[in-house]
Amino acid sequence: MGLFDRFTGKSGGSSAPSVGDKSFLIDKIKQSELFNKLSAENLDEMYKRMETVARSKGEPVIREGEEGDYYYLLVLGTAQVSRKDPSTGKVIVIANLDEPKGFGEEALISNSKRNATVTMTTDGKLMRLSKDTFNDYIKEPLLTWFSPSDAQEKVAQGAKWLDVRSANLAKQSHLQGALAIPVEDIRARMSELDKSLSYVCYCDNGRTSSTAAFLMSQKGFSVGVLRGGLQSLKSSVG
Numbered sequence: 001m002g003l004f005d006r007f008t009g010k011s012g013g014s015s016a017p018s019v020g021d022k023s024f025l026i027d028k029i030k031q032s033e034l035f036n037k038l039s040a041e042n043l044d045e046m047y048k049r050m051e052t053v054a055r056s057k058g059e060p061v062i063r064e065g066e067e068g069d070y071y072y073l074l075v076l077g078t079a080q081v082s083r084k085d086p087s088t089g090k091v092i093v094i095a096n097l098d099e100p101k102g103f104g105e106e107a108l109i110s111n112s113k114r115n116a117t118v119t120m121t122t123d124g125k126l127m128r129l130s131k132d133t134f135n136d137y138i139k140e141p142l143l144t145w146f147s148p149s150d151a152q153e154k155v156a157q158g159a160k161w162l163d164v165r166s167a168n169l170a171k172q173s174h175l176q177g178a179l180a181i182p183v184e185d186i187r188a189r190m191s192e193l194d195k196s197l198s199y200v201c202y203c204d205n206g207r208t209s210s211t212a213a214f215l216m217s218q219k220g221f222s223v224g225v226l227r228g229g230l231q232s233l234k235s236s237v238g
Contacts, residue, residue: 022047025127028075031100033218035073037142046137050127055120064117068107070128071138074099077124083116096121108134110183110211142217143210144224148236151200151226159198162223164212175202175230183212190219202226202233 026047029035035043050073055061061072064084074097081095081103094116097103107114108131129138146154155161161178163170170180181189183203193199199221201209206229216223226233 028100049133061118071134073102073127077122110207145227148233162199162201198222205229
């Protein structure tokens with residue numbers, strides 16, 4: 001039985017799941033590291049707003065440098081993640097994705113451009129959410145935002161500031177006692193952080209830090225975001 005037959009149930013056996021089978025798709029969604037933290041209500045609302053798209057082997061799903069417009073969940077098939085080396089122009093493969101695997105969230109959370117290209121390595125099916133729906137039903141429910149005063153109180157109670165700006169910016173100036181891990185390194189360096197502690201991520205305006213906090217929250221960290229970043233903190237004391 002082929003990949004699309006297995007997904008759509010066109011090849012023998014009345015028990016084969018179909019693309020319209022909600023329980024089958026919800027089960028796929030729940031296996032995602034991201035979605036399994038959503039409440040049942042948010043999961044149902046999100047599901048209602050997802051659309052299913054087909055992609056062929058060799059077809060890009062997202063391209064490096066493009067604006068982020070959708071969050072994707074690979075529910076059938078495999079894909080490859082690649083990035084262009086800025087110094088050599090050579091395309092480097094950085095990851096291989098198997099079902100079910102989500103991707104594309106960083107550009108949506110931080111309102112930045114895609115930092116990698118994802119290309120199908122088999123025919124496959126994906127479910128996707130628009131940026132607005134992603135923000136309403138995933139980002140907001142899974143992030144904790146702190147006002148400047150709340151963030152400072154949290155730190156006074158033992159939380160740690162986490163500066164996720166570039167290394168150069170963090171060296172030039174940072175909040176007292178802050179740890180510094182650039183957002184692009186946060187996945188690789190999470191092992192340096194202590195899960196028994198709480199963290200307040202910050203950047204200049206809150207966009208980059210929301211990405212870091214989102215990724216950390218998926219890995220079980222107690223983490224929040226300084227709303228408005230250092231700009232709002234300076235305004236509150238200035």
